[in-house]
Structures are given as C-alpha cells and as structure tokens.
Amino acid sequence: EDQVTQSPEALRLQEGESSSLNCSYTVSGLRGLFWYRQDPGKGPEFLFTLYSAGEEKEKERLKATLTKKESFLHITAPKPEDSATYLCAVQAWAGGTSYGKLTFGQGTILTVHP
Amino acid sequence: NAGVTQTPKFQVLKTGQSMTLQCAQDMNHNSMYWYRQDPGMGLRLIYYSASEGTTDKGEVPNGYNVSRLNKREFSLRLESAAPSQTSVYFCASRFGTANQPQHFGDGTRLSIL
Numbered sequence: 188e189d190q191v192t193q194s195p196e197a198l199r200l201q202e203g204e205s206s207s208l209n210c211s212y213t214v215s216g217l218r219g220l221f222w223y224r225q226d227p228g229k230g231p232e233f234l235f236t237l238y239s240a241g242e243e244k245e246k247e248r249l250k251a252t253l254t255k256k257e258s259f260l261h262i263t264a265p266k267p268e269d270s271a272t273y274l275c276a277v278q279a280w281a282g283g284t285s286y287g288k289l290t291f292g293q294g295t296i297l298t299v300h301p
Numbered sequence: 302n303a304g305v306t307q308t309p310k311f312q313v314l315k316t317g318q319s320m321t322l323q324c325a326q327d328m329n330h331n332s333m334y335w336y337r338q339d340p341g342m343g344l345r346l347i348y349y350s351a352s353e354g355t356t357d358k359g360e361v362p363n364g365y366n367v368s369r370l371n372k373r374e375f376s377l378r379l380e381s382a383a384p385s386q387t388s389v390y391f392c393a394s395r396f397g398t399a400n401q402p403q404h405f406g407d408g409t410r411l412s413i414l
Binding site for chain 2: 229236289292
C-alpha cells in the first residue's frame with residue numbers, strides 16, 4: 188500500500204527565515220511525486236512534479252527536490268503570502284484501472300509572520 | 302479561466318437525505334476524480350473516471366455513487382446521507398497522459414446533521 192507522510196504538521200516562520208518541508212513516501216514504483224499548495228477555503232493548486240531521484244524544480248521562493256525515499260520543499264526567504272497548507276502526493280506505477288491515482292499526505296500548515 | 306467548477310459551494314443536509322454534487326471542467330481533460338478531505342486524514346479518493354464512459358472505485362467509495370455524464374461533467378451522489386459523510390468534497394481533472402497533474406476545483410463543504 189502506498190503511503191505518504193509529511194512533516195512537520197505545522198511550521199511557523201518569520202518573514203525571511205528559510206526552512207524545509209519534508210515528504211516521506213513508500214510506493215511500489217514511483218511514477219511521479221506532486222507538490223500542491225492549498226489556501227483556506229480553496230482547492231489544491233499544482234506546484235511541481237518530480238519524476239526521479241536527483242531531480243529539482245524551482246518556482247520563485249520554492250524549490251522541490253527528490254530522493255528515493257523522500258522529497259523536500261525548500262522555502263527561501265519566505266513572505267507572508269507563502270502562508271498556506273502544502274500537500275505532497277505520489278502516483279505509483281500500476282496497471283489496470285489505477286490510472287492517474289494519487290495518494291496524498293496530510294499536509295504541512297505553513298505560517299509566515301511579517 | 303474557469304478550470305474545474307463545483308456546485309454547490311456549501312450544503313447542509315439532514316441524515317437520510319439524498320444529494321448530488323456537480324463538477325464540470327472546461328480543459329478537455331479525459332480523467333476526473335472525486336476526493337473528500339477531512340481534518341487529519343488528508344485527501345482520500347472516492348471514485349474516479351479514467352475516461353468518458355468509465356468509472357472506478359477509489360479508497361473510500363461506500364455510500365457514494367458517481368456518473369460521468371459526458372467528457373466535461375462528473376457528478377457524485379449521496380443516496381442516504383450520514384453524519385460520517387460530513388466533509389469537504391473536491392473534484393479534480395487531468396489531461397490523461399502519464400504524469401500530468403490533477404487540477405482541482407474549490408470544493409463543496411457538506412454538513413450532515
């Protein structure tokens with residue numbers, strides 16, 4: 188069974204204080220790892236897809252990295268508008284009718300204080 | 302820029318009532334999904350439709366039914382609502398080729414009394 192665990196559950200930062208969020212996963216064969224951002228009262232918004240160990244993706248102050256067991260979302264010099272819940276999800280290689288299914292972690296609630 | 306549209310945004314039901322949650326996407330996506338999101342549980346897949354004309358059970362399908370009405374629309378029905386189905390329901394869609402991300406609507410907040 189595919190499993191995704193995110194840590195910490197909540198993270199409070201001061202503006203400009205860089206940090207990282209962790210996503211540990213267990214999957215039979217990783218087809219893709221996805222990072223989403225979710226604002227209160229909204230649906231998840233896609234950020235990145237990572238496909239293989241060693242891959243990195245960047246967008247503004249965010250950088251996602253991937254190893255064979257975990258992914259990190261690095262936040263450099265965060266601003267208050269980066270406050271949100273960050274979700275990690277994995278898609279496994281599987282045949283039949285499991286097409287495109289994602290397994291999500293519980294998310295990390297990030298709060299950035301000015 | 303509509304993307305994935307869900308209706309209604311909020312709903313309160315009494316135990317035993319039935320209801321259909323509507324979802325439509327305008328991105329010409331092939332696959333569509335229904336999730337529920339509960340505190341401490343993350344997003345859990347209820348049902349999905351890999352393509353028009355097909356539907357399959359996800360992780361938590363009991364108490365729900367779905368209909369893929371056409372390529373754009375995918376509805377979720379609660380036949381006899383129970384308090385345990387109080388949740389936020391999200392619809393998502395995906396183009397369908399390998400590793401494409403799912404795109405989500407803004408959810409339906411459902412309370413069952």
